Amino acid sequence: MCCKTLNRNYLSFLTQNIVYKYLYMRPILAEVVTIGDEILYGQITDTNTQWMSTELDKIGIKTVRKSSVGDQEDKILQILAEAESRADIILLTGGLGPTKDDITKKTLCKYFNDSLVINDDALGFITDFFTKRGRPMTELNRLQATIPSKSTYLANKTGTAPGMWFEKNGKIFVSMPGVPHEMKYLMSNEVIPRLKTFFETPIIYHKLIRTIGVGESFLAEKIENWEDNLPEHIKLAYLPSFGQVKLRLTAVGNDEEILRKDVDAEIEKVLPLIGSSVFGFDNDDLEVAIGKELKKKGLTVSVAESCTGGYISHLFTKVPGSSVYFMGSVVSYDNSVKINVLGVKEETILTHGAVSEETVIQMAEGVRKLLKTDFAIATSGVAGPDGGTAEKPVGTLWMACAMEGRTVARKVQMANQRDTNINYGSVVALNLLRKMLNGDYEN
Incomplete structure (x- = not known):
């Protein structure tokens, strides 16, 4: 390997580490965008964003907004610009099918000033996909192997629409199919592992106290002093439902064991105040x-x-x-x-x-x-x-x-x-x- 290549790689390594150190100083924020008229019309229930937010939370990434947009180029471009202004990670689902109404890839090309090219790995996978099933591959199927040239191909082994990874000014854009099982495959096998490598994230630890038979406002009055004196790194949220209120304690830090101990200590303080209405924790229905x-x-x-x-x-x-x-x-x-x-x-x-x-x-x-x-x-x-x-x-x-x-x-x-x-x-x-x-x- 020549010296120029070594220097270029070393500079890239230094640049990435500088970016990592800068990002580590603050929370990593994500925005999830679903694309498709069928979502806005209510013809399809959006289950993707809830699942994606949960998975992001597990690795210390906070979802700050969820948005839905129809199959309109100008609206998609607008929401991409808005999302880039407030988040480090922009995750898109939908609009990657072979038909003319699926415009996500072309719109991404416009946003990144790019053009579509045939990706050999994607084409090979799609060809093999149809061959194994004994089905003919149409020109529309072949065009699914096209992705923006500036993107990284993410192999979707559960379908024919590829995932695409973009990097821009230290921010990440990922486009994935809207079909839930395809999106989940890409998130689990491609996106989450890459995000964990690209960003150094804090640990986010949640604990739920589940109460019943007492209203949210009455509960808040009972624990007001305790809530006011929570440590800075622990936040409280009230999650009411039918006759029940979940108290969610969220702790952010670098050591999960310390966070667990800190949250447990706060629970010990609050239980004497609300013990008769507490019936469980976390997933205890x-x-x-x-x-x-x-x-x-x-x-x-x-x-x-x-x-x-x-x-x-x-x-x-x-x-x-x-x-x-x-x-x-x-x-x-x-x-x-x-x-x-x-x-x-x-x-x-x-x-x-x-x-x-x-x-x-x-x-x-x-x-x-x-x-x-x-x-x-x-x-x-x-x-x-x-x-x-x-x-x-x-x-x-x-x-x-x-x-x-x-x-x-x-x-x-x-x-x-x-x-x-x-x-x-x-x-x-x-x-x-x-x-x-x-x-x-x-x-």
């Missing part, structure tokens, strides 16, 4: 946490459902191994089933109605007796969007939990959104069971 407790104590549960229509049973049975503690359910949607199967008294329904404290208590006690379980939960309500009355408007939900010698009922009033009512009612019912398992029998 409510039904999983309850299942663990039932299994640990050797207890069983059954369900009687009216307005939730079997959804609680679904939550239980989707957990592997739930047959140890979940014995079964009765979906007593019609009053005749409540009366003839669960043993609800006809006069109870005539006097108080199917949606009432009295009925839901008898449902819970009836299914517990029928299926011979330690605990039972029941639901009855007006899920909507119609069927309500002045006394019991849509969204009126009753839940009960029964055990030997005690039954607890609770009423909640929701709105007229059926799916929301079913989801929320199921969460409230499960939380009644959780509390009774923990010895909290307050009505």
